[in-house]
Amino acid sequence: MKILTVLGARPQFIKAAPLSRVLREDHQELIVHTGQHYDANMSDIFFEELNIPKPDYLLNVGSGSHGKQTGEMLAKIEEIVLDEKPDYLLVYGDTNSTLAGSLVASKLHVPVIHIEAGLRSFNKKMPEEINRIMTDHVSEFLFCPTDTAVQNLKNENITHNVFNIGDVMYDAVLYNKELAAEKSSILSENGLSEKGYHLITIHRAENTDDVGNMKNILEAFSKIEDVKVWPIHPRTKHKLEGYGLSLSDVPNLKVIEPVGYLDMLTLEANAKKIITDSGGVQKEAYFMKVPCVTVREQTEWVETLEEDANILVGTDVKQLLDAVSKEVHPSYKEVFGDGKAAEKIVSLIDNR
Incomplete structure (x- = not known):
């Protein structure tokens, strides 16, 4: 399969590292870096340290208002999707890069894979909340990090291809x-x-x-x-x-x-x-x-x-x-999976 991965911010680079390693064993992955985080200390160093393949496309969108930033991403990602014709478009989390990638793909009938689906703060004044809600509602595969995220999607009548696979950030930390x-x-x-x-x-x-x-x-x-x-x-x-x-x-x-x-x-x-x-x-x-x-x-x-x-x-x-x-002594229960989320994601995509 050819999978187009869209990312642009520090947390997304961290999540992409373990999944890219597994994806590239059997599939072609192309990385689009929107440039949402463009400072070298917020971007370049993560690709180097985490051994993430260099982006195939660097959009250099940079900072700006939400409308300006997302609009530029929409136009540039659309050109890439039309040219590359990927089987899937993969996005992480809740940034403007996530929203832009998922909107482009859904309008061009390319199935969207959303990693870290189902999260809700229930505060729609947060731009991240709008981004994650809209992305979830246009996604074909929704990979959730927790049972709570699965239940949030169920409450919004999203139940098709919803999976709790644990948290890919836990993969990266381990x-x-x-x-x-x-x-x-x-x-x-x-x-x-x-x-x-x-x-x-x-x-x-x-x-x-x-x-x-x-x-x-x-x-x-x-x-x-x-x-x-x-x-x-x-x-x-x-x-x-x-x-x-x-x-x-x-x-x-x-x-x-x-x-x-x-x-x-x-x-x-x-x-x-x-x-x-x-x-x-x-x-x-x-x-x-x-x-x-x-x-x-x-x-x-x-x-x-x-x-x-x-x-x-x-x-x-x-x-x-x-x-x-305050002095606290939490027990830190295993609620974010077993550190093998990346393998589970690729296996589920393969099987479907």
């Missing part, structure tokens, strides 16, 4: 965890000790586009006495500069450039706690058995909330501080 411990020197480079710091990632539009939310987040960070490490997303950095908010006012905060996957796994594995608004980082915290504090009102990864493995705090300063200081 494959790369030991390699990260062996190769990464991120702790020594930044003078960090094991369990001696909190790791921060903030990038979601619901936070970065709201100056009030960002002020609350920084206020909370300034009251956390422990060392804090923040590999800052370029978009977040730009927003803070626009608001006139300075990170130099936050004590014991070490701001670093975005890091590669192996360095990120190392930072996650050795953190005392992880403070994030990222869906992918919430899961990686769970895989690494590190308590997580999520700076959002909802999460699509409801399984992580059990036994306080993950605590939702929104942007309330007191709730965030209480969650960071």
Whole structure:
């Protein structure tokens, strides 16, 4: 089979690595990189570290409004699909790249494979929620990471070719965890000790586009006495500069450039706690058995909330501080599969 894979953001590169390895054993895969994440630290390094084949098409769409970005992707992906005539178009997650790829394929009658289908935050103000709903409703194969995702699709009357195969990000973590411990020197480079710091990632539009939310987040960070490490997303950095908010006012905060996957796994594995608004980082915290504090009102990864493995705090300063200081001992149940999601996906596509 010829499968056209469309991706464009850091979490998608991570998910693509284990699946591409298995897919290419028996099938032809062409990769379209939209350029949604175009910074070298957010893109190139992931292809290198994860040994993902170089993209066959690089669209260089870059940043912009949702309409502009998605519109450019639609036009460029359509040309590629018409030229390549793939048997399937494969997309991951919930980005604008995902939406554009799935819309093009559905209009050109190319079956869509959606990896990480069925996730719902039930907050339609999040652009990611709209993207994932629309993609699910035009997909031919829907590969879900959890039982909850399967049930969400059933509630929307989507039951055909729906499978819980576990989480491909778990595949990636299991494959790369030991390699990260062996190769990464991120702790020594930044003078960090094991369990001696909190790791921060903030990038979601619901936070970065709201100056009030960002002020609350920084206020909370300034009251956390422990060392804090923040590999800052370029978009977040730009927003803070626009608001006139300075990170130099936050004590014991070490701001670093975005890091590669192996360095990120190392930072996650050795953190005392992880403070994030990222869906992918919430899961990686769970895989690494590190308590997580999520700076959002909802999460699509409801399984992580059990036994306080993950605590939702929104942007309330007191709730965030209480969650960071709370002592928790989650059991971290096996709710994301057995680390063999990629093999199951390819086997199911073959059998159908």
